Amino acid sequence: MRNLHVYILAAVLTAVGLGLFAYKVLVVGLPLQARVVSTAWEVESEVRVTANGGPLKVSLYVPEASRDLNVLNERVAAPDFGITIAPEGPNRRLNLTVRDAKGVLVARQRFLLQRSTGRPAEQKPAPPVAQPVTLSATAQTIARNIYASAHAKSSDEVSQVSVILRDLTSPDRPENVRFLLGDNRSQAKIASLAAQILRVNGQIARAVHGVDLAKTGLKADEKDWLEVYIKDHWQWFSVATGQPRIPRTWYAWWRGDEPLVKVDGGKLDRRRISVTRVDQSVLRQTLALGKIKNLFLTTYSLYSLPAPQREGFRIIMTLPIGIFMLVVLRNVIGLRGVGTFMPVLIALAFRDTHLVWGVVLFSVVLAAGLLVRLYFDHLKLLLVARLGAIVMFVILLMGVLTVLSDKLNFTPGLSIALFPLVILTMTIERVSVLWDESGPAVAIRQAVMSLVIAAVCYLVISAQPVQHIFFSFPELILVLMALTLLIGRYTGYRLSELVRFRVLAERQT
Amino acid sequence: MNLLGLSHRLHEIGVLGMNGRNADYISQVNARRFYPLVDDKLLTKQLANKAGLATPELYATFNYSAEIKRARELLDKYENFVVKPANGSRGNGILVIKGRLGDNLRLASRRMMSWYDLRFHMQNMLSGIYSLGGQDDHVIVEYCVEFDRVFDSVTFLGVPDIRLIAYKGVPVMGMLRLPTSESEGKANLHQGAIGAGIDLATGRTLTAVSRNKVVRQHPDTLADVTGVQIPWFDRMLDIAAGCNEMTNLGYVGVDLVLDRSKGPLMLELNARPGLNIQIANRAGLGARLEAVDGANAASLPRAERIAFAKEKFGVGAAAES
Numbered sequence: 001m002r003n004l005h006v007y008i009l010a011a012v013l014t015a016v017g018l019g020l021f022a023y024k025v026l027v028v029g030l031p032l033q034a035r036v037v038s039t040a041w042e043v044e045s046e047v048r049v050t051a052n053g054g055p056l057k058v059s060l061y062v063p064e065a066s067r068d069l070n071v072l073n074e075r076v077a078a079p080d081f082g083i084t085i086a087p088e089g090p091n092r093r094l095n096l097t098v099r100d101a102k103g104v105l106v107a108r109q110r111f112l113l114q115r116s117t118g119r120p121a122e123q124k125p126a127p128p129v130a131q132p133v134t135l136s137a138t139a140q141t142i143a144r145n146i147y148a149s150a151h152a153k154s155s156d157e158v159s160q161v162s163v164i165l166r167d168l169t170s171p172d173r174p175e176n177v178r179f180l181l182g183d184n185r186s187q188a189k190i191a192s193l194a195a196q197i198l199r200v201n202g203q204i205a206r207a208v209h210g211v212d213l214a215k216t217g218l219k220a221d222e223k224d225w226l227e228v229y230i231k232d233h234w235q236w237f238s239v240a241t242g243q244p245r246i247p248r249t250w251y252a253w254w255r256g257d258e259p260l261v262k263v264d265g266g267k268l269d270r271r272r273i274s275v276t277r278v279d280q281s282v283l284r285q286t287l288a289l290g291k292i293k294n295l296f297l298t299t300y301s302l303y304s305l306p307a308p309q310r311e312g313f314r315i316i317m318t319l320p321i322g323i324f325m326l327v328v329l330r331n332v333i334g335l336r337g338v339g340t341f342m343p344v345l346i347a348l349a350f351r352d353t354h355l356v357w358g359v360v361l362f363s364v365v366l367a368a369g370l371l372v373r374l375y376f377d378h379l380k381l382l383l384v385a386r387l388g389a390i391v392m393f394v395i396l397l398m399g400v401l402t403v404l405s406d407k408l409n410f411t412p413g414l415s416i417a418l419f420p421l422v423i424l425t426m427t428i429e430r431v432s433v434l435w436d437e438s439g440p441a442v443a444i445r446q447a448v449m450s451l452v453i454a455a456v457c458y459l460v461i462s463a464q465p466v467q468h469i470f471f472s473f474p475e476l477i478l479v480l481m482a483l484t485l486l487i488g489r490y491t492g493y494r495l496s497e498l499v500r501f502r503v504l505a506e507r508q509t
Numbered sequence: 510m511n512l513l514g515l516s517h518r519l520h521e522i523g524v525l526g527m528n529g530r531n532a533d534y535i536s537q538v539n540a541r542r543f544y545p546l547v548d549d550k551l552l553t554k555q556l557a558n559k560a561g562l563a564t565p566e567l568y569a570t571f572n573y574s575a576e577i578k579r580a581r582e583l584l585d586k587y588e589n590f591v592v593k594p595a596n597g598s599r600g601n602g603i604l605v606i607k608g609r610l611g612d613n614l615r616l617a618s619r620r621m622m623s624w625y626d627l628r629f630h631m632q633n634m635l636s637g638i639y640s641l642g643g644q645d646d647h648v649i650v651e652y653c654v655e656f657d658r659v660f661d662s663v664t665f666l667g668v669p670d671i672r673l674i675a676y677k678g679v680p681v682m683g684m685l686r687l688p689t690s691e692s693e694g695k696a697n698l699h700q701g702a703i704g705a706g707i708d709l710a711t712g713r714t715l716t717a718v719s720r721n722k723v724v725r726q727h728p729d730t731l732a733d734v735t736g737v738q739i740p741w742f743d744r745m746l747d748i749a750a751g752c753n754e755m756t757n758l759g760y761v762g763v764d765l766v767l768d769r770s771k772g773p774l775m776l777e778l779n780a781r782p783g784l785n786i787q788i789a790n791r792a793g794l795g796a797r798l799e800a801v802d803g804a805n806a807a808s809l810p811r812a813e814r815i816a817f818a819k820e821k822f823g824v825g826a827a828a829e830s
Binding site: 331383384488489493500502 | 512515516520522524527528532533632633636637638721722723784788791
């Protein structure tokens, strides 16, 4: 009955721990490794305007998240302007306004684009609004003809759009197409025109404008393509190839027939878009995204702590691993050091001194402490007074060692001050009592055993991946707790007992 | 034999492991709140006296530092006595005083000790140096057992004692513990004493174990340690069978000594008795505990419980099964 209770409890803890873990990995997208680097792009648009004098209004499109690209850290640097944001069709316009503008004014807009980690959020496209047709009556007739002929030459809606685009872009365009296009044969114009043709025929379509993130540099590769609402979702078409595919590196910035920048009350001198690649750790990125999306698990994670506490917890969260190791060593293997969890605490101290130096320091202090303890034994002191005197000796010894290592320019020695004094003192006391009662062999064996366990603990808890996993996913401690509970009900033999009771098995065989 | 096979074989024989002892027996039948009754030897002694179980006579107790000043005044009249911490464990801190040499006390180990040293030792005991949790302790001074000559040939210094495991009022296993020079006169297996298994039916020793190894002779006296007949063994079984009820602990180790004139005396109880007794007896404790539970022997009257133990756990019984 008791076992069943423990099993159920362990199962619940494991389920909760692994569930949270899976959620954070799969949905939130926290990386399993600390140093996974992902690429982000910083996009900057710079607008230079000469004012006419009087009111000036410069408007730009606000970058929006697009498919699997997220927008972060959006910033506008336009010191001379007042800034407002207003929706405009499927976009939002960033309006920069000045009542009385003179001379040349510069505005910069900057933002970071990142791939969504984890599963890309399935964005249901908003129900499309039919956009107005701006073509003349003649042009509309031509558009219907083009549409009808494309309909005849295609098998479905997607291939029909491809045919229209090919008609618009082929060098030997039919006469009617040339009429519609006019002199401007830019991709933006073709995309707009294709959208118009489709709209005349009752379809929902619009031009999309953006940049190709694959080409970085001061002059971004601006791209224009077509977006058609087919079968309940937006289908993208490349203008150049007519194919219903757009490279993943193309970022859809704004939609419609308007240019990126509109100036009212001045002259646009220059408009420049630059793209810079930024390598960023996935971790930081996910956390930044979590903050934006206001995810509970990111907002209330250990990452939200101030830096000093965060560093502290980075260590504390790995302790359960060390403790679990001790539980296994004690109950399954049957090894024991001095004190229950002392090796874990010594391992903590090693963090500041590093392993080799830590072991040396520990041994030196322990040996010297034992000598003093032996000497104090002759003075017939009471327990607490003797312990106190040993702590004082240990402190002095540490001071001496630190000064010495400083004089010798041996920096690892300086971190000795962080060695846990009381733990050392208790260790000295325990080992010396053991020495008295069980002899030097047992005392030294147990002290060395503690040191070895501490060293192994240290290697585990100081491993970067372990620290990252337990800091990012503290819920895994629940799983460790479940395992610990199960070991707590393990009634089988310890490994050491198999050796100890071997004699019993041999007799009857 | 591989480890898995070994584990399986031990399980078959019914050998009890530390985890099994702790989880299946101690945590089930030994309630925490009764531990002080066995951890504090003074309480144990008082309980035993009330239950009519013989213990060594109490000479004095010391509870405060100030009282220790009167140690000589109170104790000088006793030629021999034993000083022990009431909450001590594993026999740690026990001093056996056997006579005087001039102004000094003579220890059983033939070392000398001044009254000053003894007072310091008592101070240490009071401050909890030998107690399990390091909490404040008190000092017990009691009658020094004049051990029966019967063990002379197999004892080096110190007092040999008998450990019986009692489970729910049934003695299930026994062991004669013999001090050696290595154990400095202490009957503690951890410190190098020899443990000889006991045939519960006859009270005769079986094979012996020293630090997990099977031995036949006492390392100091070279006398044979098997086949030694323990006198008064039935009385010992009787004392052991009464200890569970007295302490409310279902699983205890009962430590007894055999005094030349007073017979078996109960020295102390242990709520977590060691498992080496299995090696000394070359038998599994787990199997015997299961037998007690299986036959519901706990519900029998004391005499029948002892008869049950003799019948089931005697060597003859083992040979039959």
